[in-house]
Amino acid sequence: MATDLTAALAASVTVLLLFDRWFVLAALPAAWVLGLALHGAYQQHCLREGTQEFRRVLRAAGLIAVGASAAWWFVPEAGPLHDTLFALPLTVAATLLLRQARRLRMRAAWHHGRNLERAVVVGPASSAADLISLLHRNSDCGLKIVGVCLTDPAHAGRVVPDGVPSYGGVDDTAAAVRQSGCDAVIALPSPGLEADELRRLSWQLQAAGAELLLAPVLADVAAARVAVTPFAGLPLMELHAPTLSRFPRIPKELTDRAFAAAGLVLLAPLMLAVAALIRLDSPGSALFRHCRIGLRGQEFTVLKFRTMYQDAERRRAEFSALNQYGDGALFKIVDDPRITRVGAFLRHWSLDELPQLLNVVTGRMSLVGPRPLTPDETFALPEDIRRLRLLVKPGLSGLWQVSGRSELPLEERVRLDLSYVENWSTALDLRILARTPGAVIRGTGAY
Structure with missing residues (x-):
């Protein structure tokens, strides 16, 4: 939020210096942060979503442009509308630039093992081992696995060689969260994790201040191809077809x-x-x-x-x-x-x-x-x-x-x-x- 406010202030000061009008400086910074907040730009993990973040910023700019046009309809004075439309592209460019710089700093810190989000994995041993191996190869993803709770604890040996402790079975997940002090639990697809079990787990994690992340059944699917569509109150995951045409x-x-x-x-x-x-x-x-x-x-x-x-x-x-x-x-x-x-x-x-x-x-x-x-x-x-x-x-x-x-x-x-x-x-x-x-x-x- 401070980064976005800085971008809006820089654009507003530019308008003030060019046109000697205070309207944009007085209104745009607060309106910009509010517009971004309305479009989910301050949700957890939003800086990980490159294309989604770009869309959020553009939608916030469109919202402010519509608001400025509506205000001009009732108060037909060209100055505020002109200054707002002049400042918006500067604000968008500065916001995206500063957010990208922050993302690069975050990735550099993650690559050196700093500011990592700690997670416990719940699911089958083979799937947990694959996930740990994937995260090990991508050291700048910002996530570190600090433990596992397996649906098949007898196969924990597949995971232990990677230096990740096993806390037992699915029923031990809440205790694992308390012992490891993790920030999140990643649930992998498994017959041993039914809907009722996941619902109880989400309640326990909410009380412990940790979030629940559900891995999809289909791996290697880009986030841009996935959308959640509700049917009869049931959120279904819609998978868009890959772009294969020329x-x-x-x-x-x-x-x-x-x-x-x-x-x-x-x-x-x-x-x-x-x-x-x-x-x-x-x-x-x-x-x-x-x-x-x-x-x-x-x-x-x-x-x-x-x-x-x-x-x-x-x-x-x-x-x-x-x-x-x-x-x-x-x-x-x-x-x-x-x-x-x-x-x-x-x-x-x-x-x-x-x-x-x-x-x-x-x-x-x-x-x-x-x-x-x-x-x-x-x-x-x-x-x-x-x-x-x-x-x-x-x-x-x-x-x-x-x-x-x-x-x-x-x-x-x-x-x-x-x-x-x-x-x-x-x-x-x-x-x-x-x-x-x-x-x-x-x-x-x-x-």
Whole structure:
């Protein structure tokens, strides 16, 4: 609220200095905070909701604009209406900017383990273990699991290795909240958590000052695709269909090609230097060409800087026993002896990916999308997963690349790619692009 008040005051003072009128300074700051409050901008967790927060701010601005227009109808003096409509865009821009700055400070604190919301998980051991693993990989989500109450306490060993204590069964949840001092309880889908049990749990948590969060049955669904629709007093969760048609993606394709072309121009000196280093380090071409499967199953040639010796493909059978994915279609070795000295450096900093900008310019790839797979990798996937994955172009960066890359198990990488396809939005692309530099600098899973 103080942040939003500061934004409104700054815009109001600007209007005062420009037009020497006090009306906006006297009325706008209070009206702005009230408008935001009416649209839920001060609810708990509102700063986590990027697109929803944007809508709340715009709706508050629209409400004030309508109010100023109504006041002008009864008091036809142009000054107040003119000043209000002039100040509103400034207020909206300042509010969004300050809120984003606060969100970034919050995420930085969460990443370093500060100001975390503490939660106890209630549900099956396997689901609890998956959730703990997910939160561990996303250290800047602001949530820390401090205990579990399981519907199957005998399987607590699946969770305990992650350093999270088990407080017993579902009936022990209230005691777990008191002992752990947590802020929330996350209930996972389970036959052992019926409606009556959840209702009693919500009453107990209300008395303890903790909130109850219900995880949906369907995982990996973006919040923008979910809406609560009441029927006969029963709140039903409505799941909107994913955006898979090409028309909404036209701006994405145009932007991809424009930014990739600009990147090629700006990075040309660096790419020439890298190519020269590769040729000096080992014999062979500086570029590596490989067949990949793209949009609607079409084959294309992906371009990367060569990071291995020329005979790497012929020597693959020698090291098959070291493949971290077993005997499947995927092939990856930690400290692969076929990688050159320059190649190891390029992989660590993801510089070997730069020639793929040419694939983006030609329309074969996007800046953000699922990982481009080889034909063997593609046809090793189940048919339904393969069909969904091929509805979009593969990307230079993506969800799995910014979530740990090769450190992730194969199932997790497939899940993240499918999650991107089903939940695609421009905001998701922007978040992935914003996380990409950090993933490159950390170098996790880059080998």
